[in-house]
Amino acid sequence: DAKTTQPPSMDCAEGRAANLPCNHSTISGNEYVYWYRQIHSQGPQYIIHGLKNNETNEMASLIITEDRKSSTLILPHATLRDTAVYYCIVSDYNNNDMRFGAGTRLTVKP
Amino acid sequence: EPEVTQTPSHQVTQMGQEVILRCVPISNHLYFYWYRQILGQKVEFLVSFYNNEISEKSEIFDDQFSVERPDGSNFTLKIRSTKLEDSAMYFCASSEEAGGAYNEQFFGPGTRLTVL
Numbered sequence: 001d002a003k004t005t006q007p008p009s010m011d012c013a014e015g016r017a018a019n020l021p022c023n024h025s026t027i028s029g030n031e032y033v034y035w036y037r038q039i040h041s042q043g044p045q046y047i048i049h050g051l052k053n054n055e056t057n058e059m060a061s062l063i064i065t066e067d068r069k070s071s072t073l074i075l076p077h078a079t080l081r082d083t084a085v086y087y088c089i090v091s092d093y094n095n096n097d098m099r100f101g102a103g104t105r106l107t108v109k110p
Numbered sequence: 111e112p113e114v115t116q117t118p119s120h121q122v123t124q125m126g127q128e129v130i131l132r133c134v135p136i137s138n139h140l141y142f143y144w145y146r147q148i149l150g151q152k153v154e155f156l157v158s159f160y161n162n163e164i165s166e167k168s169e170i171f172d173d174q175f176s177v178e179r180p181d182g183s184n185f186t187l188k189i190r191s192t193k194l195e196d197s198a199m200y201f202c203a204s205s206e207e208a209g210g211a212y213n214e215q216f217f218g219p220g221t222r223l224t225v226l
Contacts, residue, residue: 032211043114043201043217044145044153051211087153096141096208097166098215100153 003027003090009105012082018075020104022088025069030093033064035073036100037084044087044100047073078108112136114218116202122224123192131187131221133202142185143203143215144177146170153201159185160208192225199223 005023012018024033034049048055048062050071055062061074075082087103115134123129135142144156157167159177176188185204189196199222203215 032213034213038153041199041220043203043220044215045217046214049214091213093209093211095166096158096160096205096213097143097155097168098145098153098213099155100145102152 003031003099004088004101006086006088006101006104008102009107011107011109012075012078014080014108014110015077018073018078018082018106018108020073020075020086020088020106021070022073023070024088024090027068027090028092031090032093033062033068033071034089034091034098035060035062036087036089036098037082038087038103039081039084044098047086049091078106080108080110082106083108112216114202114204114216116200116218116221118221119219120222120224122226125194125225126191129189129192129223131189131200131202131223133185133187133204133218134183135185135202135204136206136216137183139204139206139216141165141205141208142177142179143205144187145201145203145217146198147201147220148195148198156187158208165208189223192223194225197223197225 035047036044064071085103142159199220202218
């Protein structure tokens, strides 16, 4: 019962913005959108999350459409170290677990 | 910066043996988790733990698995009788709070379990 759909892979040029899309058309009102990434075989790393407003932190920006059915994670100036698998996860307000899908493998190229 | 630590980094065991994977969560965190990732596959949730009891578990977390917080710092995952298919990377995570609005989880580097 996949709650999110992401492209399997994307490329981005170093120094450019990386825009990673996520579709979550069945999202409900009390579900948040979380983004994590996994560099090689390391433990997943939290990036950002949001409910309905756009969010920005030191790592990335999260743009959520007004109907909340999709979102985009933006890495403003991608570096080679941003090469990783990026996971978009919908998490219910009452849930503790993160249900990871296949994610998007982002490759940043010089 | 505080981090989650896990030991050992790699554990090799024989099928049918018991293993205990250890984690030290971030000190002020109250919620603890175990995930696993079979090679080449997605990260899978196993269990969450709060206030000395399991709060959620997945269908993977059957009677062969157990978790414990034996003291104020360690959080352990025990597999009673390992099977070949238990071979995976096991990640521990912790969070200060839980629930959709505050569920920023910090993951450890993982323990690679190899069952022969």
